[in-house]
Amino acid sequence: MTTLQVQSLGKRYGGVVALDSASFNISAPGIYGLIGPNGAGKTTLFDAIAGHITADSGAVMLDGRDVTGLPAHRMSALGIARTFQECRILPEETCLDNVLFAAQPKGLGASLGQLVTRRAGHRVKLKDEAMRLLALVRLEGYATTPASQLSFGQRRLLEIVSTFITKPRIFLLDEPASGVNPSLLTVLADFVRIMYAERPSIFLLVEHNMEFVMEMAHEIIVMHQGRVLERGTPEQVQVSPKVLDAYLG
Ligand SMILES: Nc1ncnc2c1ncn2[C@@H]1O[C@H](COP(=O)(O)OP(=O)(O)OP(=O)(O)O)[C@@H](O)[C@H]1O
Ligand SMILES: [Mg+2]
Structure with missing residues (x-):
């Protein structure tokens, strides 16, 4: 705990x-x-x-x-x-890419983690999870839309989903x-x-x-x-x- x-x-x-x-x-x-x-x-x-x-x-x-x-x-x-x-958020990126980017390990020493997240099986699972979370905040229809096109409230939800992934x-x-x-x-x-x-x-x-x-x-x-x-x-x-x-x- x-x-x-x-x-x-x-x-x-x-x-x-x-x-x-x-x-x-x-x-x-x-x-x-x-x-x-x-x-x-x-x-x-x-x-x-x-x-x-x-x-x-x-x-x-x-x-x-x-x-x-x-x-x-x-x-x-x-x-x-x-x-x-x-x-x-990353306004130029799509909603899905915002969430997937957030899931990438960051900083020094991240390259090993990134190798894992690049594996095909892992990528599919991650994308499924990202889509599930986007759907929970009613953003699944915006998955391929640049985040800049969202309303302010939707951006907040996107940021929260990206953090939660x-x-x-x-x-x-x-x-x-x-x-x-x-x-x-x-x-x-x-x-x-x-x-x-x-x-x-x-x-x-x-x-x-x-x-x-x-x-x-x-x-x-x-x-x-x-x-x-x-x-x-x-x-x-x-x-x-x-x-x-x-x-x-
Ligand atoms: N980067 C900074 N440079 C100078 N002063 C700062 C900085 N960050 C915070 N402060 C000051 O520190 C104090 C605490 O700020 P903080 O942002 O943590 O408060 P808060 O409780 O989050 O307020 P709010 O509810 O308005 O967001 C404030 O007086 C603020 O002006
Ligand atoms: Mg504050």
Whole structure:
């Protein structure tokens, strides 16, 4: 079973404290909501866990192993995958190729893995899986369409599918519901639930859409000013005076 420990992570950008000794442990599979006001440090925390920045202090432990400061491709190889708040896809590539590209091992040492993924049998299986995931988010009809032709909400779904094809153990979603219209939001919610049911692992969901996150998450972690302020069930955090103060404050 996968465990994730975030230990006293600190990160400054000039005079701005983005993470101020942020800590939490996750030792059971689940969908965890990560909420907090703008600037609370949520994306910076994802950046540090996924290896997109190096924290100034503190540690990230995966299954009890210190993985602090490993680059993104190493984190990815260890099973940590993330989506981006601003949504990153390859606009010129087709939807199917976006997903297949995401499935390729990255970084140094990837060539061996790429040899495996180039084998015909593996390629067919991967394509089948990519098509299955695209169908779950109603993008199967866009498989051969360049991603640039998708709506914003569809792009988000494509990015999420592309991230999921790697079958991560830790799945970090940064504001997946942002800019997604209500009907696609249902598709997104169903997709995340299906993925969790198929492979219960650690999902961390940063979200400002409170209705969405409170409905999806088993547990909520609240950040404020770079720290973890509160943790509990959706019901508990919604009535927490500390949380209400942080949001209103
Ligand atoms: N690359 C950067 N350079 C300078 N300051 C940064 C950088 N990234 C983040 N910050 C600052 O660090 C603080 C935390 O930012 P972060 O993006 O992690 O917050 P957030 O909780 O994700 O906010 P939001 O909900 O608005 O996405 C903010 O004050 C932000 O302006
Ligand atoms: Mg953010």
